[in-house]
Amino acid sequence: MDISALSESSFSAADWINANYRKYRDENHKKDSNSKSSSTSASATSFIQSYVAKLQLYVQQVNYAVEESSQQVVASMPRISKEAATLQSDVAMLQQKMSAMRQEVAAVQEETGGCMATLERLNTLQSKLQAAKESLQESDGWGNLLAELEDCFERNDLKGVCDKLTALQKSLQAQEQLPGHAERQTQVEDFKNRLEAMASPSLVQCFAESNLEQAQRHVQIFASIQRLPQLQQYYRAVQKNVLQQQWKQALELQVVAESQQTIPQQQHFLTLFYDQLLDHCQRQLKWCVQLFVENDEEAQSQPFLVIAELLPALQPTRDAHILQLLKTSNERLELLAQYAQANQNFVLHLSSTLEQSQIKLSPELHRQLAEAVFEYFHKFIQQYPRLEETQLSTQVDRLLSNQATPSDAVRHLEESTRKLYEWLQQACTRCASITNDLALCKLITVLNGIFKRQLENFSRTQRQLSLSLGAAGTGTGTARSENWSLLQYTMSQLQCLADFQLQLHHFEQMLHSRMAILANKLQQPVAPNEITIYQTCEPTMHKQLLANIGDYVQRRAEATAATSADSLGVFPQIYTTLKTYLAETHDITLNILLQPIEVHLAHIRPPVEAYPSPGINMPTFSFAPQESITQIGQYLLTLPQHLEPLLLAPSALLKQALELCNIKYTQAIPCADVLLSLVVDQCCVMFQAQILQIKSLPTSSATQLSVDIEYLSNVLEELGLTINLQLSQILTLLKADPDQYLNLSSGCEPRLVTAIRQMRNIISTQ
Known part of the structure; x- marks a missing residue:
C-alpha cells in the first residue's frame, strides 16, 4: 500500500481507494487467471x-509517533526557557557596552x-606654498622662455616657436596666482x-x-595653441x-x-558651375576626413560650410547675372525653368553627397546651406507670375481675332478652347519647375484674368x-436655310461652352491636388539630409501661402x-459668366426658331371688312384660319424634321449644356421634343400678346x-x-355669347376676362 499519496496537497480519498482497488484486482486476476469460480464481490470484500x-495499523503507528514527539517536546521545554532567559540577559549586557562605546567615540571626536x-x-597652506614655489620657479623660467621664443621667431623656426609657445602656455597656467597674470596672458596672445x-x-x-602632410602639421600647430x-x-x-575663380x-x-551664338552654353553656365562645385x-570631403581629427564632424563638414558661405558671396551674384540675361532674352520663362532645374539638380546631388559622407550637419548649417542655394531665386519666384501673365496674354x-462668318467663329472657338487649356497646362508645368508651386496661388489670380479674356471670344461669337x-430675312427659302445654319452654329456654341466648363472643372481639380501637395510640403518637417526650397521660405510668405490654400x-x-x-471654388466668377453665356446662347437658339413665327404673327389683324356686318351671325364652319396662322402651323409641323437631326442623339457635352440652360432637358424625353415644347410655349405667349394688343x-x-386658335390647338x-392655359381661356372668352359671358368667364384670369370683354364691347352686368 502506497501511503505517500496521503501527504499530497491534492489528495482525494475516493481516487486513492479506486486506484489501489484496481491495482489489487489486477494482481489477483493474474494469480487466479485459471480459476473461474472467483467473484467480483468477494474480491472487493477481501x-x-x-x-x-x-x-488501522498505520493510524496506530502515527498515533504512537505523535505521542512520542509530544513527550520529547514537553521534556525539552524547561531547557528552552532557561536558554531564552540567558540570551535575553546577554542582549541587555551588549546594549550597555554599545552605549558606553558610543559615548567614548563622541568624547574622542x-x-x-x-x-x-x-x-x-x-595642508591647504602647504598646497598654496607649493603652488607659489612652482609659480616662482615658472616665473624665473618665464624670461628664459621668452628669450628662446624670440630667438625661434628670428630664425623662422615654426616648430620651435610652437614648442616654446606651448611651454609658455603651461607656464602661464602655473603663474595664475602671481600678480601680472593678465599682462602675461596678453603677451601670450600676441605671440x-x-x-x-x-x-x-x-x-x-x-x-x-592640397598638401596633406604639410596641412596636418599646421593642424597640430594650431590645435596646440587652441586656434x-x-x-x-x-x-x-x-x-x-x-x-x-x-x-x-x-x-x-x-x-x-x-x-559665338551657342545658345546651350549660354543657358547651362549655372549647371556647369554647380557641377564643378560638387x-x-x-x-x-575626402581630404578633410584625413586632415582633421576623426569624429570631429564640425571640422569634417567644412566643405559644406564653404558652399554655404560661397554662393551668397559670388561676384557677380547669380541673380544679377541672370537678370542681365533675361533682359536680352525672348524666352525668359524657359531660361528661368532651366536655372530652377539647375538649382534642384544641385541640391539633389548635394543631399546625396551629404548622405554618403555620413556627416550630420547642425540645424543651423543645414538651413544656411539651403538658403545659400535657393535664397537668390526667391526674387525670380516673385517675378514669375508677371512673366507668366505676359506670355499667356x-x-x-492671338486668339482674339474677328471671324468673317458665324461658322468660322464657332470653329475658331473650338480651336481656341483646345489651345487655351494646352497653354494653361504648360503654365502649371512651368510653375512647378520654376517655383516648386510656391507661386501657384498667384498664378491662379493670373489665370482668372486669362479666362476672362478668353470668354470675350464667346461674347464676340454670340454677338x-x-x-x-x-440680318437674315424671313419668308424666302434662302433665309429659312440661313436660319437652320444659324441653329447648327448655336448648338455648336453650346457644345463649346459645355466643353470649356468641363475642362475648367478638371483644371480646378488638378489645382486643388497641387495645392494639397504644396500645403503638405510646407507643413511636414524636413528630413535630416534633405535640402528643399520650402525651408527657405520667409515666415510671412509661409503663413500667407497656407492661409491662401x-x-x-x-x-x-x-x-x-x-x-x-x-x-470647386477656384474660378467661381468664370462659372457664373459661363452660365450666363449658356442661357444667352439658348435664347438665341429659341429666337432663331421663333423668328418666322414672330413675323407671321405680326400680320394677324382682325379682318373686319372681309365679313358681313356684325349684326349677322354666320356659322363657325364658314370661317377658315387666316393665312398667317396656317403658315405658323405648317412651320411648326416641319420643325421636328429640322430639330431631330441635331438633337436626336446629342453628344454628352451638348446634353450637359442644354441641361444647364433649362431643367426640362433633364427629363427622360428627347432633347428635340423639349426644345419644340419651349418653342410652342413661347409661340403661345407671343400669340396671346398679339391678341391682347387688339383694341376692338x-x-x-x-x-x-x-377659329385661328382652334387651328393652332389642332396643330x-x-x-x-x-x-397654354391663358390661350385656352382666351378661346373660351372669344366663343362665349355676350349674354353668357359672365358665367362662362368664371375660373379665367381676371386680366384676360376684362381685356376680352373690352375688345368685344360687352357691357358688364356687374
Whole structure:
C-alpha cells in the first residue's frame, strides 16, 4: 500500500481507494487467471478487509509517533526557557557596552576635532606654498622662455616657436596666482598672433596645393595653441577663392558662347558651375576626413560650410547675372525653368553627397546651406507670375481675332478652347519647375484674368450670331436655310461652352491636388539630409501661402455643399459668366426658331371688312384660319424634321449644356421634343400678346380669332402638345355669347376676362 499519496496537497480519498482497488484486482486476476469460480464481490470484500486492517495499523503507528514527539517536546521545554532567559540577559549586557562605546567615540571626536581642522588648514597652506614655489620657479623660467621664443621667431623656426609657445602656455597656467597674470596672458596672445601670421603663407599654400602632410602639421600647430577655428577660416577662405575663380571662368565661357551664338552654353553656365562645385566638394570631403581629427564632424563638414558661405558671396551674384540675361532674352520663362532645374539638380546631388559622407550637419548649417542655394531665386519666384501673365496674354491675344462668318467663329472657338487649356497646362508645368508651386496661388489670380479674356471670344461669337439672325430675312427659302445654319452654329456654341466648363472643372481639380501637395510640403518637417526650397521660405510668405490654400479649401467645401454647384471654388466668377453665356446662347437658339413665327404673327389683324356686318351671325364652319396662322402651323409641323437631326442623339457635352440652360432637358424625353415644347410655349405667349394688343373686336373677328386658335390647338395636338392655359381661356372668352359671358368667364384670369370683354364691347352686368 502506497501511503505517500496521503501527504499530497491534492489528495482525494475516493481516487486513492479506486486506484489501489484496481491495482489489487489486477494482481489477483493474474494469480487466479485459471480459476473461474472467483467473484467480483468477494474480491472487493477481501480488498476492503485487507486495506482497513493496514490503515488501522498505520493510524496506530502515527498515533504512537505523535505521542512520542509530544513527550520529547514537553521534556525539552524547561531547557528552552532557561536558554531564552540567558540570551535575553546577554542582549541587555551588549546594549550597555554599545552605549558606553558610543559615548567614548563622541568624547574622542570632541577632543580631536580641533586638531583635524588645524591639520586641514596646514595642508591647504602647504598646497598654496607649493603652488607659489612652482609659480616662482615658472616665473624665473618665464624670461628664459621668452628669450628662446624670440630667438625661434628670428630664425623662422615654426616648430620651435610652437614648442616654446606651448611651454609658455603651461607656464602661464602655473603663474595664475602671481600678480601680472593678465599682462602675461596678453603677451601670450600676441605671440599666438605672430605665430599665426608666420604660419599663414605656408598654410595658405598647402591648402591651395592640397598638401596633406604639410596641412596636418599646421593642424597640430594650431590645435596646440587652441586656434583650430582660425585654421578652418583659412581653409574656407582658400577654397572660396578657388571657387570664385571657377565662377568667373564659367561666366567668361558664357560670354564666349554668347558671342559665338551657342545658345546651350549660354543657358547651362549655372549647371556647369554647380557641377564643378560638387566635384570640388566631394574631393575636399575626402581630404578633410584625413586632415582633421576623426569624429570631429564640425571640422569634417567644412566643405559644406564653404558652399554655404560661397554662393551668397559670388561676384557677380547669380541673380544679377541672370537678370542681365533675361533682359536680352525672348524666352525668359524657359531660361528661368532651366536655372530652377539647375538649382534642384544641385541640391539633389548635394543631399546625396551629404548622405554618403555620413556627416550630420547642425540645424543651423543645414538651413544656411539651403538658403545659400535657393535664397537668390526667391526674387525670380516673385517675378514669375508677371512673366507668366505676359506670355499667356500674348498667346490669348492671338486668339482674339474677328471671324468673317458665324461658322468660322464657332470653329475658331473650338480651336481656341483646345489651345487655351494646352497653354494653361504648360503654365502649371512651368510653375512647378520654376517655383516648386510656391507661386501657384498667384498664378491662379493670373489665370482668372486669362479666362476672362478668353470668354470675350464667346461674347464676340454670340454677338455675331445675334447680328446674323437680325440680318437674315424671313419668308424666302434662302433665309429659312440661313436660319437652320444659324441653329447648327448655336448648338455648336453650346457644345463649346459645355466643353470649356468641363475642362475648367478638371483644371480646378488638378489645382486643388497641387495645392494639397504644396500645403503638405510646407507643413511636414524636413528630413535630416534633405535640402528643399520650402525651408527657405520667409515666415510671412509661409503663413500667407497656407492661409491662401486654406481659403481655397474652404471655398471648395462651400461650393460642394451648395446645390447643383459646378465650381470647386477656384474660378467661381468664370462659372457664373459661363452660365450666363449658356442661357444667352439658348435664347438665341429659341429666337432663331421663333423668328418666322414672330413675323407671321405680326400680320394677324382682325379682318373686319372681309365679313358681313356684325349684326349677322354666320356659322363657325364658314370661317377658315387666316393665312398667317396656317403658315405658323405648317412651320411648326416641319420643325421636328429640322430639330431631330441635331438633337436626336446629342453628344454628352451638348446634353450637359442644354441641361444647364433649362431643367426640362433633364427629363427622360428627347432633347428635340423639349426644345419644340419651349418653342410652342413661347409661340403661345407671343400669340396671346398679339391678341391682347387688339383694341376692338367685332363678333365676326372674334369668331375668326377663335377659329385661328382652334387651328393652332389642332396643330399642336398633332405634335403631341397643347396650347397654354391663358390661350385656352382666351378661346373660351372669344366663343362665349355676350349674354353668357359672365358665367362662362368664371375660373379665367381676371386680366384676360376684362381685356376680352373690352375688345368685344360687352357691357358688364356687374
